[in-house]
Structures are given as C-alpha cells and as structure tokens.
Amino acid sequence: MEFHSKFLYIWNKMKFKVILSHPKDNVATAKSPIKAKTLLRLQKGKKVEVREEIPFGHKISLRRIPKGGFVIKYGERIGRAIRPIKLGELVHIHNVEGERGKRK
Amino acid sequence: MNFLGFKRPDGKVGVRNHVIIFPSVVCASEVCNAIAQNVKGTISIPHPHGCAQLAFDAEQTARTLIGIGKNPNVTAVLVIGLGCEVVDSAMIASKIAESGKSVKNLIIQEVGGSPKTVKEGVKIAREMVSFASRLKREKANIDSLILGVECGGSDACSGLSANPALGVASNMLVREGGTIILSETTESIGAEHILAKRAINRMVRKKILEIVKRTEMRALNLGLDIGRANPAPGNYEGGITTLEEKSLGCVMKGGSGKIMEVLEYAETPTQKGLVLMDTPGHDAESVTGLLAGGAQIVAFTTGRGTPLGSPIAPIIKIASNSYIYSKMKDNMDINAGEIITGNKTVQEIGEKIFRQVIRVASGKLTKSEILGHREFAINRIGPSF
Numbered sequence: 001m002e003f004h005s006k007f008l009y010i011w012n013k014m015k016f017k018v019i020l021s022h023p024k025d026n027v028a029t030a031k032s033p034i035k036a037k038t039l040l041r042l043q044k045g046k047k048v049e050v051r052e053e054i055p056f057g058h059k060i061s062l063r064r065i066p067k068g069g070f071v072i073k074y075g076e077r078i079g080r081a082i083r084p085i086k087l088g089e090l091v092h093i094h095n096v097e098g099e100r101g102k103r104k
Numbered sequence: 105m106n107f108l109g110f111k112r113p114d115g116k117v118g119v120r121n122h123v124i125i126f127p128s129v130v131c132a133s134e135v136c137n138a139i140a141q142n143v144k145g146t147i148s149i150p151h152p153h154g155c156a157q158l159a160f161d162a163e164q165t166a167r168t169l170i171g172i173g174k175n176p177n178v179t180a181v182l183v184i185g186l187g188c189e190v191v192d193s194a195m196i197a198s199k200i201a202e203s204g205k206s207v208k209n210l211i212i213q214e215v216g217g218s219p220k221t222v223k224e225g226v227k228i229a230r231e232m233v234s235f236a237s238r239l240k241r242e243k244a245n246i247d248s249l250i251l252g253v254e255c256g257g258s259d260a261c262s263g264l265s266a267n268p269a270l271g272v273a274s275n276m277l278v279r280e281g282g283t284i285i286l287s288e289t290t291e292s293i294g295a296e297h298i299l300a301k302r303a304i305n306r307m308v309r310k311k312i313l314e315i316v317k318r319t320e321m322r323a324l325n326l327g328l329d330i331g332r333a334n335p336a337p338g339n340y341e342g343g344i345t346t347l348e349e350k351s352l353g354c355v356m357k358g359g360s361g362k363i364m365e366v367l368e369y370a371e372t373p374t375q376k377g378l379v380l381m382d383t384p385g386h387d388a389e390s391v392t393g394l395l396a397g398g399a400q401i402v403a404f405t406t407g408r409g410t411p412l413g414s415p416i417a418p419i420i421k422i423a424s425n426s427y428i429y430s431k432m433k434d435n436m437d438i439n440a441g442e443i444i445t446g447n448k449t450v451q452e453i454g455e456k457i458f459r460q461v462i463r464v465a466s467g468k469l470t471k472s473e474i475l476g477h478r479e480f481a482i483n484r485i486g487p488s489f
Contacts, residue, residue: 098346
C-alpha cells in the first residue's frame with residue numbers, strides 16, 4: 001500500500017506544528033495545542049492563519065471546504081462538511097459528519 | 105530469525121506456559137476461581153456464556169473456548185462443566201485434546217456439588233502445574249508466530265504514529281514468514297476499499313466487503329447509528345471526528361501485505377502472512393477472538409490509554425502520543441508518540457515494536473502481564489433465551 005511511503009515523505013519534513021498525512025488532504029492534525037492567530041507556514045510559501053484554538057490531536061482546515069464538501073485525511077474521505085468551513089478553522093464534529101454506519 | 109518458545113505436541117510454539125481452568129458455562133465460574141485460588145500457577149478464566157444461547161452464539165462460544173484451550177501459550181487445560189448446559193464441557197475438552205495437550209474435564213452435577221468438584225479439581229490442577237514447571241524453552245523460528253494487531257482507546261494520533269509504526273512491524277514479521285491477524289470489522293467501515301484492493305484473490309475480496317457490509321447493516325437493522333457506540337466518547341475527545349477517520353487509521357496496523365484470507369470470529373488461520381478476522385471493535389472481545397484463533401501475542405495501540413490484558417497472552421501496549429505514555433507509563437510498553445514530536449520516524453518505531461515482539465515471545469513480560477490484567481470477553485451475536 002502506498003500509504004506508508006507517502007506518510008514517511010511527509011514525516012521527514014516535520015518543520016510545522018501540524019501533521020499532514022497525505023498531499024491530497026485538506027485538513028492537518030495539531031501535534032501540540034495551537035493558539036488562535038498562530039501563522040502556520042506550509043510548503044511552497046503557503047500560509048494559514050489559525051482562527052481558533054486547536055486542541056492537541058485535533059484537525060485544522062488547510063483549504064476552504066464548502067457545505068457538503070469532502071473532508072480529506074490520509075488521502076481519503078473521512079466525512080462531509082455540514083456547513084462551510086473556512087481556512088484555519090477547527091474541523092471536528094461540530095462541522096463534519098461521517099457518512100458510514102448511519103441511518104439515511 | 106529465532107526466539108525461545110515452548111514446543112507443543114501439535115507442532116505449534118507457545119510463548120507462555122499457562123495452566124488454565126475455565127467453565128463451559130457461567131454456572132461453573134466460581135468453582136474455577138476456587139480451584140485457581142488453591143493452586144499457584146493456574147489461571148481461572150470465568151465468563152458469562154454457555155447456556156440459553158441460540159445456535160450461532162452457542163457455536164461461537166464453543167469455538168472460542170476450544171480455540172483458547174488450543175492456543176499454543178496454554179500447556180494444560182481443566183474444563184469445568186455444570187452438566188445441563190448448552191455448551192457441552194466434555195465436547196470442549198475432547199476438541200482441545202486433539203492438539204495433544206493435557207486436558208481434563210469435571211462436571212459439577214456428576215461429581216456431586218461444588219466443594220467436591222473444587223477438591224477434585226485442585227488435585228488435577230496440582231499435577232498440571234507440576235508438569236508445566238518441567239517444560240523448557242527451545243529455539244524456534246519466528247515463522248511460527250501469529251501476532252494479533254489491535255487498537256483501543258484511539259485518538260487522532262493513532263493513525264499517524266502507533267498504527268503505521270505497527271504496520272511496519274507487521275510487514276517485517278510477514279517477511280520473516282510469520283502471520284498477522286488484523287481484526288475489528290467495525291473499524292474497517294470506510295476503509296474497506298483499501299483492504300479489498302489488497303485481497304489475494306476475488307473470493308477474499310468479496311468476503312472482505314461482505315463482512316464489513318454485514319457489520320454496518322447489523323447496526324442499521326436495529327435502527328441505530330454505529331456512531332453512538334463507535335467512535336466512543338473518548339475517541340471524539342481525542343480528535344477523531346468520524347468512523348471513517350477512525351477506520352482509515354485502524355487498518356494501517358496490518359501493514360501493506362496482501363490479505364490472504366478472511367476468518368470468522370475465533371477461527372484459526374490456514375494461511376501465513378496477513379489475514380483478516382471478523383471481530384467487533386470491542387477490545388476485550390476482539391482480543392479474545394484473536395487469541396482463540398491462535399495468536400500468541402497481541403500488539404495493541406492506544407491514544408487514550410488502556411490497561412487491557414489477557415489471561416493467556418502478552419499484550420504489548422503502544423502509546424500513540426507522548427502525553428499518554430508519560431501519564432500511563434505503568435501500562436505502556438512502547439512510546440510511538442516520538443513520531444508526533446518528530447524525534448523518531450515511523451520506520452524506527454516499527455523496528456522497535458518488531459524487536460519487542462521477539463523479546464516478549466522469548467519470555468519478557470509485558471506491563472499488562474506484570475500488573476495481572478486478565479480481561480476476557482467472548483463476542484455474542486444475539487440475546488439470551
């Protein structure tokens with residue numbers, strides 16, 4: 001599975017406060033608590049300002065996600081945005097819902 | 105590569121040398137406990153099953169108990185029955201005896217009550233312990249190892265540190281000719297396409313998709329969302345948002361090998377390499393299924409921290425973050441949190457887990473064993489009648 005090699009690729013560039021598990025991801029995981037207004041410098045000069053406090057292990061959006069849009073982690077869908085998610089927002093159960101194991 | 109283990113009459117190799125006493129039915133549980141209290145070196149494994157169960161549950165309970173008895177970590181078994189139960193203790197004992205190990209069976213209604221059964225049981229257990237004490241570890245190839253991989257109390261780091269690192273260790277054991285059992289079907293929901301792609305053939309691929317669908321439908325047919333039970337509240341607090349996210353992290357534990365076969369709960373693998381077992385996300389039930397399938401060791405990742413152990417096997421605890429590793433150090437064996445802090449790579453921790461598996465196989469005790477954690481739970485499908 002290509003999972004691991006991609007993982008390692010990201011791993012070796014651990015300069016940031018967040019962990020990106022796959023290049024396709026639109027969310028990243030906080031490797032320690034991040035305060036609001038922290039400026040995250042990503043690859044290729046891209047910058048994201050953190051809008052609210054992100055607890056350890058929680059996710060932050062690196063792209064705008066429209067309502068109904070997929071949230072991508074590990075390069076795979078983990079659920080849909082139930083309202084528009086802005087850049088730098090906390091991404092969790094208040095704005096994302098999974099699609100599996102649920103009554104329609 | 106070799107380790108030091110206990111060679112069994114059926115050719116399998118144990119990493120522990122246990123004498124166990126278990127009931128075929130809940131009614132015989134206290135007799136088992138009383139015997140074990142009187143004979144040092146025995147382990148009692150009480151459980152609430154064995155009677156008033158529908159056919160599929162009675163069959164699953166029997167298969168699990170037989171599997172636990174046949175597990176190569178077990179040297180001798182004393183099965184206590186009541187006499188009127190659905191799961192027949194004599195049948196359980198004779199099936200375990202097929203492995204060539206020492207097995208005895210006592211039935212409370214035949215012996216004449218619990219005090220007499222305890223007295224008789226103590227006599228038998230004493231002889232079993234004496235026999236076990238004379239066995240010696242011998243050199244064995246690690247291709248005889250079956251490693252169960254499990255996660256429990258996951259957090260958002262589990263899929264970024266501990267699980268991919270365990271995946272590296274799984275790949276290493278598979279390369280050495282060993283076997284990995286990946287389980288927890290509930291936590292494959294949303295990641296089954298990744299597993300299906302790696303199926304060795306179309307039959308296995310079909311079976312993978314089938315067990316995942318079956319599990320998802322079982323909850324939906326009851327009119328309930330799985331999301332209320334799994335992910336658990338602690339998973340959400342740890343940063344896991346959806347079942348799919350949990351699953352995608354979960355399946356990494358098995359590594360990247362081809363999936364050779366799909367087993368029912370507590371079934372024994374017929375193939376080497378990476379195999380899948382249909383178990384629930386419930387940790388104790390899943391681990392019990394893995395051990396009944398013949399796993400001698402379980403590598404268990406956790407982000408929220410869990411002390412879970414087993415009566416018959418070492419459980420190696422791998423913390424996904426350094427915070428929980430320091431906070432629950434008494435229960436944790438390896439810290440994969442160093443991957444999150446950037447001090448170690450997934451590969452490095454994976455190799456560390458692999459080395460630890462070999463050391464534990466040769467006799468090194470894990471934290472769960474030292475602290476006497478012996479959680480045991482048999483999965484059940486339907487209600488009691």
